[in-house]
Amino acid sequence: MARLKITQLKSRIGTKQNHRETLRSLGLRKINQSVIKEDRPEIRGMANTVRHLVKVEEVD
Structure with a gap:
């Protein structure tokens, strides 16, 4: 699974x-x-809520 x-x-x-x-x-x-967090809809939603404060990258 992606992270x-x-x-x-x-x-x-x-x-x-x-x-x-x-x-x-x-x-x-x-x-x-x-x-580093698992790529799940809950985590994506939380990152989207604070997208102006954070940077999100996919890693393997």
Whole structure:
């Protein structure tokens, strides 16, 4: 199964509460921190919610 590398590029300061919670549930706490997640619809939806704060790449 494909995997996604999600990297936080911008700060969550000043963002909406649900965006901060989404970043936290993805496991992102700091700028330039990356996490590897399975490519599932739930993860894609969470990454789409905070797409202005993160970069998403496919990895194998």
